[in-house]
Structure formats: structure tokens, C-alpha cells
Amino acid sequence: MTDLCEELLLTMKRAGAVLRRNDIPFALMGGFAVYARGGTSSDHDVDFLIRPGDAARVLAVFAEAGFSTERPPEDWLVKAYDEGRLIDFIFRPVERPVTDDTLAEAETVQVGGMHLPVVTASTLMVHKLLAFNQHNCDFARAMPLARSLREQIDWDLVRRETKQSPYAQAFLVLLEILQVMPDEVMA
Structure with a gap:
């Protein structure tokens, strides 16, 4: 540190x-x-x-x-x-x-x-994703959170809580492609 x-x-x-x-x-x-x-x-x-x-x-x-x-x-x-x-x-x-x-x-x-x-890690992820908008959409700032805490995140909850945001949805697709989420979530 x-x-x-x-x-x-x-x-x-x-x-x-x-x-x-x-x-x-x-x-x-x-x-x-x-x-x-x-x-x-x-x-x-x-x-x-x-x-x-x-x-x-x-x-x-x-x-x-x-x-x-x-x-x-x-x-x-x-x-x-x-x-x-x-x-x-x-x-x-x-x-x-x-x-x-x-x-x-x-x-x-x-x-x-x-x-x-x-x-919770899920709340952290939801807040990070819902902060994305047309003026602030830097996925590189959310990726370390998703990767480091992926095992603690309730991805189904994150999907439900962020479904109204196209920016969050795009980030979740990226996580799927990069295989950041556990396999059972992506299935």
C-alpha cells in the first residue's frame, strides 16, 4: 500500500x-x-x-x-x-x-x-454499472471490480438491478465474452 x-x-x-x-x-x-x-x-x-x-x-x-x-x-x-x-x-x-x-x-x-x-460485492457492482451513461462509460474502471470480486457477486441480482441500463447490459455481455462471470451464471 x-x-x-x-x-x-x-x-x-x-x-x-x-x-x-x-x-x-x-x-x-x-x-x-x-x-x-x-x-x-x-x-x-x-x-x-x-x-x-x-x-x-x-x-x-x-x-x-x-x-x-x-x-x-x-x-x-x-x-x-x-x-x-x-x-x-x-x-x-x-x-x-x-x-x-x-x-x-x-x-x-x-x-x-x-x-x-x-x-456487498453485488451492491458495489450494481452501483458501478448504474453510474455508466453517455458521458461516463469507462468499462476499464469497472473491470477490476468485476474480476477481483466475481466469486462474491450475485450476478443474477446484478442483471435484475441493472436491466434498465443499456450501458450495464453491454458491460455484462463483455464479461460473458471474457468469461469473467462463473460458468453457471453464463449458462
Whole structure:
């Protein structure tokens, strides 16, 4: 792990501790969720899912804990900074509000010496695929996730959850051609 990744891991642990200490339900998302499940770690930020109703409280408790905070113009997240390192608190990923059920699906995983709720590999894949659109369709960014976590992903669920997206469907065809998905899924 590079120094930046080590620093981000420390930021992830600090942020997880603040959320826990303040009884704010959350789940680790993004690159560190991939890392927690055996993939490559993030090199630019830390992402957490929170409920929409907790956004203002997250900003308040993080400011109180000494983090810089920001409410950006995008209406689906709030941000905090730990010595310049970015933490995104996402409450509406891919236009789907985070609910208690969303957070209940997370599994407790050890990450950097802490046990944290981490979104499932299937959720990571669904969110990655639903983020594709005519302006953002870089399959190379989703391929490492699909390859590194393929055994943990419920591919039938991913197909159902992404069936409305032609970009997601195209990526799934590519995975079939490259034989990334387990044989029983492709049959």
C-alpha cells in the first residue's frame, strides 16, 4: 500500500469511529469496500453510505470532531476532509436513496483492524454499472471490480438491478465474452 493509501486507511478508520461514536448508521462503500472484500484499495477518497436524513448531522458531528466539512452543489452527498483527505458521505447513490434496508444488507468485515459494515460485492457492482451513461462509460474502471470480486457477486441480482441500463447490459455481455462471470451464471 502506498503512503497515500495508508493515510486514507487512517482517515477511513477515523471517520468510521466518528460515525459509530455518534450512533449514525452507515456502510463503507467505494474503493475501500472493494479493498475490504479483497480487491484493490482506493487511492483518492473514502466513501460511506448514510441515510438522507442523517446528512446534516454527519456534517455537524464531523465539524465538531475537527474535520473540515462541505455541502457541495450536488444533492446526493456531503463531504468531510481529514487533513485534506476526502470523505464522501453518499445518501443517494445512482439516484437510489439509502434506506435502513440498504444499510441492513451491509456485512461486517474487518478493514484495517476495525470491524465495519461494508456493502456487498453485488451492491458495489450494481452501483458501478448504474453510474455508466453517455458521458461516463469507462468499462476499464469497472473491470477490476468485476474480476477481483466475481466469486462474491450475485450476478443474477446484478442483471435484475441493472436491466434498465443499456450501458450495464453491454458491460455484462463483455464479461460473458471474457468469461469473467462463473460458468453457471453464463449458462
